[in-house]
Amino acid sequence: QVQLVESGGGLVKPGGSLRLSCAASGFTFSDYYMIWIRQAPGKGLELISYISSSGSTEFYADSVKGRFTSSRDNSKNSLYLQMNSLRVEDTAVYYCARDFVANRRSNWFDPWGQGTLVTVSS
Amino acid sequence: EIVLTQSPATLSLSPGERATLSCRASQSVSSYLAWYQQKPGQSPRLLIYDTSYRATGIPARFSGSGSGTDFTLTISSLAPEDFAIYYCQQRINWPLTFGGGTKVEIK
Numbered sequence: 338q339v340q341l342v343e344s345g346g347g348l349v350k351p352g353g354s355l356r357l358s359c360a361a362s363g364f365t366f367s368d369y370y371m372i373w374i375r376q377a378p379g380k381g382l383e384l385i386s387y388i389s390s391s392g393s394t395e396f397y398a399d400s401v402k403g404r405f406t407s408s409r410d411n412s413k414n415s416l417y418l419q420m421n422s423l424r425v426e427d428t429a430v431y432y433c434a435r436d437f438v439a440n441r442r443s444n445w446f447d448p449w450g451q452g453t454l455v456t457v458s459s
Numbered sequence: 460e461i462v463l464t465q466s467p468a469t470l471s472l473s474p475g476e477r478a479t480l481s482c483r484a485s486q487s488v489s490s491y492l493a494w495y496q497q498k499p500g501q502s503p504r505l506l507i508y509d510t511s512y513r514a515t516g517i518p519a520r521f522s523g524s525g526s527g528t529d530f531t532l533t534i535s536s537l538a539p540e541d542f543a544i545y546y547c548q549q550r551i552n553w554p555l556t557f558g559g560g561t562k563v564e565i566k
Contacts, residue, residue, distance in 0.1 A: 382557040444550035447505035
């Protein structure tokens with residue numbers, strides 16, 4: 338069964354840092370591009386980061402560029418999001434998701450994890 | 460950035476009725492549009508990709524159509540489990556963007 342499980346969310350002060358993790362199982366993790374998407378409370382979906390299957394290529398939304406860094410450890414079937422200089426507007430549920438197709442970038446996403454809530458507040 | 464505008468924001472229907480959801484792009488996305496379903500308290504799941512292809516396990520009552528800037532998701536006969544929020548997404552240009560969602564609620 339394909340599964341993605343995020344962890345690491347919580348309450349952090351503005352300017353602080355947090356590292357999210359996404360544990361993958363049920364598929365060959367190293368064959369897939371992975372993404373981070375966030376959803377602010379009551380709002381829509383924003384794709385913030387995309388990382389290639391090898392980890393050699395990353396894309397970031399302008400809203401997080403220079404502050405957030407994606408990485409992955411294919412030996413541990415894990416995806417990470419290092420979030421620095423956090424702002425109030427970064428408050429959201431953060432999902433990891435898998436590209437729909439193995440070995441290339443389809444830019445469609447399924448499945449998604451259950452999400453982890455990040456709250457940035459003083 | 461391509462803006463996707465979904466309408467209506469809320470659709471109030473009864474089980475068994477037909478649902479028609481719209482997604483309009485600010486510029487052409489060719490056929491590169493997908494639809495996702497998000498039920499309360501759950502993460503989104505992929506329903507339709509490349510305008511009209513159903514993802515694995517998606518019932519045939521879900522269908523997608525359109526091209527260029529105007530797209531439609533149709534649910535031919537609403538089942539109780541279909542009441543949810545639906546998002547469209549384009550993949551032709553970075554940043555990949557999502558629409559604001561249409562909530563399908565029970566009338």
